[in-house]
Structures are given as structure tokens and as C-alpha cells.
Amino acid sequence: MRATLIATLSAAGFLILAGCQTTPEDQQAAAAGVEDRSKPGAGKPGAQAQPVERPKIAAVDVTSGRKDAASALKDPASILSKRNIYFEYDKFDVKEEYRPVVEAHAKYLRENPNARMLIQGSADERGSREYNVALGQRRSDNVKKVLMLLGAREAQVESVSLGEEKPACSEHNEECWAKNRRGEMLYSGEF
Amino acid sequence: MTFLPKEMRFLLGVVLCLAAASAGAQLSIEITGAGAQRTPIAVVPFTGEQGVGTSLTAIVRADLERSGLFRGLEVPALSPHPNENSPVSYGEWRSRLADALVVGSVAMSADGRYEVRFRVYDIVKQAPLGAIAYLFTKDNARAAAHRIADFVYEKLTGEKGVFSTQIAYVVKRGTTYELQIADADGERSQYLLRANEPIISPVWSPEGRRIAYVSFESKKPVVYVHHLSENKRQVVASFKGSNSAPAWSPDGKTIAVVLSVEGGSQIYLINSDGSGPRRRISNSPSIDTEPRYSTDGKWLYFTSDRGGSPQIYRMSATGGEPQRVTFRGSYNVSPRPSPDGRVLAYVTRDGGKFQVALLDLSNQQVQVITDSDRDESPSFAPNGRMILLATVRGGRGVLSAVSSDGRIRQNLPYSGGDVREPAWGPFNE
Numbered sequence: 001m002r003a004t005l006i007a008t009l010s011a012a013g014f015l016i017l018a019g020c021q022t023t024p025e026d027q028q029a030a031a032a033g034v035e036d037r038s039k040p041g042a043g044k045p046g047a048q049a050q051p052v053e054r055p056k057i058a059a060v061d062v063t064s065g066r067k068d069a070a071s072a073l074k075d076p077a078s079i080l081s082k083r084n085i086y087f088e089y090d091k092f093d094v095k096e097e098y099r100p101v102v103e104a105h106a107k108y109l110r111e112n113p114n115a116r117m118l119i120q121g122s123a124d125e126r127g128s129r130e131y132n133v134a135l136g137q138r139r140s141d142n143v144k145k146v147l148m149l150l151g152a153r154e155a156q157v158e159s160v161s162l163g164e165e166k167p168a169c170s171e172h173n174e175e176c177w178a179k180n181r182r183g184e185m186l187y188s189g190e191f
Numbered sequence: 192m193t194f195l196p197k198e199m200r201f202l203l204g205v206v207l208c209l210a211a212a213s214a215g216a217q218l219s220i221e222i223t224g225a226g227a228q229r230t231p232i233a234v235v236p237f238t239g240e241q242g243v244g245t246s247l248t249a250i251v252r253a254d255l256e257r258s259g260l261f262r263g264l265e266v267p268a269l270s271p272h273p274n275e276n277s278p279v280s281y282g283e284w285r286s287r288l289a290d291a292l293v294v295g296s297v298a299m300s301a302d303g304r305y306e307v308r309f310r311v312y313d314i315v316k317q318a319p320l321g322a323i324a325y326l327f328t329k330d331n332a333r334a335a336a337h338r339i340a341d342f343v344y345e346k347l348t349g350e351k352g353v354f355s356t357q358i359a360y361v362v363k364r365g366t367t368y369e370l371q372i373a374d375a376d377g378e379r380s381q382y383l384l385r386a387n388e389p390i391i392s393p394v395w396s397p398e399g400r401r402i403a404y405v406s407f408e409s410k411k412p413v414v415y416v417h418h419l420s421e422n423k424r425q426v427v428a429s430f431k432g433s434n435s436a437p438a439w440s441p442d443g444k445t446i447a448v449v450l451s452v453e454g455g456s457q458i459y460l461i462n463s464d465g466s467g468p469r470r471r472i473s474n475s476p477s478i479d480t481e482p483r484y485s486t487d488g489k490w491l492y493f494t495s496d497r498g499g500s501p502q503i504y505r506m507s508a509t510g511g512e513p514q515r516v517t518f519r520g521s522y523n524v525s526p527r528p529s530p531d532g533r534v535l536a537y538v539t540r541d542g543g544k545f546q547v548a549l550l551d552l553s554n555q556q557v558q559v560i561t562d563s564d565r566d567e568s569p570s571f572a573p574n575g576r577m578i579l580l581a582t583v584r585g586g587r588g589v590l591s592a593v594s595s596d597g598r599i600r601q602n603l604p605y606s607g608g609d610v611r612e613p614a615w616g617p618f619n620e
Contacts, residue, residue, distance in 0.1 A: 160411035
């Protein structure tokens with residue numbers, strides 16, 4: 001039953017994946033890129049230099065494109081720098097407000113097939129340590145499910161739990177506990 | 192060769208030789224409550240024990256008092272100082288209000304070891320209860336004293352003492368975590384593992400030579416088995432996802448663990464030497480965790496939220512339909528069957544307080560035996576008399592022990608950091 005459900009969700013994920021790979025935005029972005037490169041030559045004199053420079057510029061674009069994607073993970077201005085999903089008490093669903101963050105990371109994983117992600121789920125300090133490991137796992141599993149529905153592959157994502165062992169905040173109050181009920185998305189080299 | 196009592200046994204190197212050095216800070220015990228009737232006992236300083244450099248009788252007395260069942264009497268200077276061969280004046284000891292008496296002596300043996308010989312008397316019944324001799328090296332004087340206390344305890348109560356057993360626990364200092372083991376009195380602590388990531392859920396193998404635990408050193412929970420005498424360890428569960436909550440089968444061959452490899456948290460069995468495939472034995476869309484074998488090995492108690500809130504269930508140790516075990520309250524976790532199988536200790540939440548409760552499995556009576564706010568990780572002494580647990584006092588993690596009837600509580604303050612995750616080891620030998 002559970003296996004069937006996961007299979008269904010995965011299938012849905014692949015459909016979305018297939019859909020996402022040919023999104024109009026992507027096509028527009030690609031078209032815009034081509035257009036940009038041709039603009040200087042088209043709009044200005046000295047267009048004869050263009051055939052020589054063009055392949056070189058294209059190569060630089062590809063490299064800088066990759067660099068941009070990786071550095072976007074750390075760039076505070078990029079949504080990809082956001083890694084934490086916070087959860088309500090005794091709740092495990094990824095709230096609507098975190099949808100854009102998870103979607104951005106799913107897109108990154110789709111576009112970077114070699115990227116690997118570890119999702120560490122956490123619980124607040126109340127109660128049994130081992131039960132809290134299970135609660136943190138339920139949170140990270142749910143983040144993983146959403147990522148996979150959005151096209152990330154199973155081999156790219158591992159969901160684990162830190163239970164209550166690595167609190168982001170160490171006070172014993174609700175404000176702190178809310179910060180500790182989280183799922184944190186980390187890429188290779190970050191954990 | 193001098194005559195020795197019939198029950199004579201030798202005590203040789205009872206302490207595991209671990210490479211790890213002592214962390215320095217020791218647990219020290221303070222008793223805050225005591226049983227209503229404690230048997231007054233006179234432990235007369237053994238003749239010749241000054242030569243050992245460790246007061247055996249002071250340790251014996253402290254051990255007996257720590258059980259909550261005995262009160263050590265101050266023994267006046269006696270002339271002649273009695274030993275195990277002296278005639279006993281029952282009337283004289285009765286007038287000193289002693290119900291029990293221990294007398295003995297220590298002598299250096301030919302090979303440089305010490306030999307302690309002692310006798311236990313029931314003063315009320317005016318009867319000798321037994322005598323024994325132990326051989327020990329100077330380094331093992333504390334272990335010898337614990338053996339003496341075990342002998343005295345067993346003669347006077349009819350059940351085995353746990354003074355020679357060991358405990359394991361985790362100490363957190365800043366961002367450093369240590370899995371330590373110590374004598375049951377908190378002395379002679381040493382660490383097995385020091386890490387910069389958390390360590391949780393240590394459990395002793397039934398024969399006491401291995402400890403399974405969960406370490407987060409690879410940024411996720413992984414289950415290890417540590418072999419104490421060789422001070423080496425092996426990974427036994429490191430599947431994709433989380434690996435946690437190890438529990439030994441009574442024969443030491445199998446470890447029940449909780450894995451998330453197929454999604455969720457489910458209970459699996461693995462071989463304790465890490466060989467062979469994993470066998471899934473719980474099958475639910477809910478959380479199934481914290482497995483613990485019953486002493487007879489037939490049942491696995493575990494925590495599950497299949498009914499909507501975390502409750503304790505049990506199923507056959509080979510898998511099968513679970514039965515719900517706890518019904519009162521909305522949060523019952525961390526099942527720990529007692530060594531005799533009659534009682535289940537667990538943690539219950541009541542009004543935001545987490546306390547240790549005992550469920551009598553024969554009549555379903557529940558008794559909450561602690562009164563703090565954050566009691567967790569209960570662990571039975573191998574004789575079932577005491578339960579070691581973790582609690583928080585003054586914002587700090589400390590260990591505490593409570594008698595199984597809830598009447599005696601001892602705190603084990605530790606100066607070296609936050610202490611948690613206690614596990615009481617089995618009887619040794």
C-alpha cells in the first residue's frame with residue numbers, strides 16, 4: 001500500500017519533471033541568452049569581430065553559468081541560500097510558505113544531476129531522544145518527498161534525522177523550540 | 192597454605208583493561224531520600240587494610256548505603272580489633288544497635304597480591320551467614336570492595352548485588368561528546384569514544400563485553416558495536432537514511448534497530464556482528480521505534496504512534512500483529528522491561544512533565560515513580576532493584592537512580608558537563 005503510494009508519487013514526480021524540463025520559461029531563458037549575445041553585433045558597428053569572439057564568449061558563459069549556480073547556493077540574495085524548513089509542533093507537512101524554497105532546490109537538483117543533498121530533520125528537545133529521531137526523520141522524509149515530486153532523483157537526496165541532538169537554539173521555550181523543529185537541506189561539501 | 196573458607200573464590204583482573212584514559216571528572220553519589228527501614232550494619236574496618244592504600248570497608252559501607260537498604264553504623268575503636276577469626280559477642284553488637292556485622296582482614300599474599308578474608312553475621316538471629324576470600328591487585332582494590340559488598344548484600348537480602356556492575360552514559364562538554372563507562376558507584380570512569388558529534392542510545396550486550404550505540408559522527412545516525420576488551424568498534428547499521436535505537440536480543444546474536452531506509456522509522460533485525468541481510472519486522476505507515484526485548488526474548492516492546500499518539504506496543508520478537516500495552520495518557524515512550532519480566536518501566540508525559548512510570552504487566556497497575564520534569568532514558572539495574580535515569584537539575588543533565596518502589600532517589604552529580612543516556616550493564620562473570 002505504502003510502496004504503491006510512493007510509486008504513484010514518484011510517477012507523478014517524473015511527469016512533473018518531464019513537464020519542467022520543457023517549461024516555457026526555460027525556452028524563453030535560452031532564447032533570451034542567444035538574443036543577448038547577438039545584440040552587440042547587431043546593434044553596433046564593428047560587427048566583423050563577432051565570429052571570432054562568439055565561441056569564446058559562449059564558453060565563458062557556460063563556465064560562469066555553472067559557477068553562478070554553485071555560488072547561488074551561498075549567495076544570500078538567492079533563494080537557494082535558504083536551507084531551513086520550519087515545522088509546527090507535532091506537525092510534519094512542508095508549509096505552503098516554504099514551497100518556493102523547496103521548488104528552487106528541486107530545480108537546482110534537476111539541473112545539476114551530480115549534486116547530492118542531505119536533509120537533516122530535527123525535533124525540539126521535549127520527550128524521548130529516540131522518538132525525536134523518528135520525528136525528525138518524518139520531517140526530512142517529507143521534504144525529500146516534495147523534492148522528488150518536483151523532479152529530484154532518489155539517488156540525489158538522503159533524508160536523515162538529528163533528533164533533538166543538534167538544536168539551532170538552546171533556550172527552553174517555544175520560540176526556541178520552533179527554531180529547532182526543522183529540516184535543513186545541505187549539499188555535498190556542506191556537511 | 193592457610194585454611195580458607197569453602198566458598199573461597201579468586202578475584203583476578205575483574206576490571207576491563209581499556210586503553211582510554213580516565214576523563215578525570217567522576218560521578219559522585221548523593222542520597223536524597225532513604226527507605227523507611229534501613230538495616231543497621233556494622234562494617235568493622237578490616238585489619239591490615241591500611242596497607243592497601245584504599246579503605247575497602249569504607250567502599251563496602253558506601254555501597255550498602257547507596258542501595259537504600261542499609262545504614263552503616265559508626266564503629267568505635269575496639270580492643271582487641273576483631274577480624275574474621277574472632278569470636279563474636281552477639282549481645283555486645285546488639286547493644287550497639289547493629290542488625291548485621293562484617294569483620295575481616297587483609298594480608299599480602301606470596302605473589303604480591305592482597306588477600307581479603309571476611310565473615311558476615313546476622314546479629315539479630317545470632318548466626319554466621321557466610322565467609323569468603325578474594326585475591327586482588329592494588330589496582331583492583333575498588334573492584335574487590337564492590338565484590339565484598341555484593342557478597343554481604345546477597346547474604347543479607349537473598350538477592351544479587353549490583354555493586355560490581357558497570358554503567359555507561361554520555362557526557363557532553365561544549366561540543367565534545369564522550370561515551371563513558373564507570374563502576375556502578377560512578378568511580379573509575381573512562382571513555383570509550385570521544386566525538387564532536389552527538390552519541391545516543393548506548394546499550395550493553397547481555398554478556399557485558401560489547402556496547403551498541405548511535406553516533407552522529409558521519410552527520411547522520413549510524414549504529415556501532417564497540418568491543419570493550421579490544422577497544423575497537425564496528426559499524427553494524429549504516430543504511431541510507433537514519434540508523435538508530437539499537438536493542439540486544441538476550442542471546443547477544445541479534446540487534447533490533449530502527450531504520451529509515453525504506454522510508455519512515457521501522458524496526459529491523461540485524462546480526463550483531465554486522466553480517467547478513469537486514470530483516471524488517473515492523474510494517475506500518477507510522478513511527479515504530481525504541482524496540483526492547485523482553486528478558487525471555489519472546490517479545491519486542493516498542494514505541495509507536497499508530498494510534499495517533501506515541502504509545503507502547505509489543506509484538507512477537509519474530510514479528511507479527513502488535514498489541515497495545517499502555518493506555519493512560521497521550522505520550523508513553525521508551526519501554527524498558529524489568530529483568531524479571533514482570534514490570535515495564537517507561538517515560539510518561541503528564542501536564543508537560545516527563546516522568547518514569549512502572550506498569551505491572553500482571554495487573555496493568557501504573558505507578559509513576561519519579562517527580563521531576565524531564566526524566567528520560569530509564570535503565571534497570573540487573574537485579575531490578577534500581578532504575579538509572581537521566582534528568583535535568585539546575586539546567587544541567589545529570590543521572591539519577593530511583594528504587595523500583597520509588598522510595599529512594601539518588602542523584603549522581605557530575606562536575607564535568609551534561610550527563611545523559613545512562614545504561615546499566617549486566618552482572619559480570
